[in-house]
Amino acid sequence: MLGWSLVFFLVAIASAALGFGGIAGTAAGIAKILFFIFLALLVISLLMQILRGKPPRL
Template identity: 70%
Template sequence: MLGWALVFLVVAIIAGLFGFTGIAGTAAGIAKIIFFIFIVLLVISLLLNVLKGRSPRP
């Protein structure tokens, strides 16, 4: 997922360099959304790993 965010970021940069501001803005927005989804899923995964690793006390 982080790879897709980087792809959209590169597309936005290249489109911005060539003057395609609409495409650049859209690609940057998509990259931002995918990046934040990645961050949320990473935090959830880390929390689940920490909670799963604890064993119940006897």
Template identity: 65%
Template sequence: MLGWALTFFVIAIIAAVFGFGGIATASAGIAKILFVIFLALFVIALIARAVRGQPPV
């Protein structure tokens, strides 16, 4: 998931350099959403691991 967020971020950067404002805005928005989802899943995984009694890596 983090890979997809980084991919859309790179697409947004390239589109911004070439002046495609709409594409850059859309790609940056998708990258932000995917990054937030990734962070939420990461935190949930850490909490689930701690509840099971396993130390964090």
């Protein structure tokens, strides 16, 4: 999921550089949403491993 977030971020940067404001804004919004979903899943995963008694694997 983090990979998709980076892809949309790069699409947003390329679109903004070429002057496509609407596409750049949409891609940046999607990248932002995917990044926060990734962070939420990471925190949930770490909490579940701590509650199970296993040390987190990073």
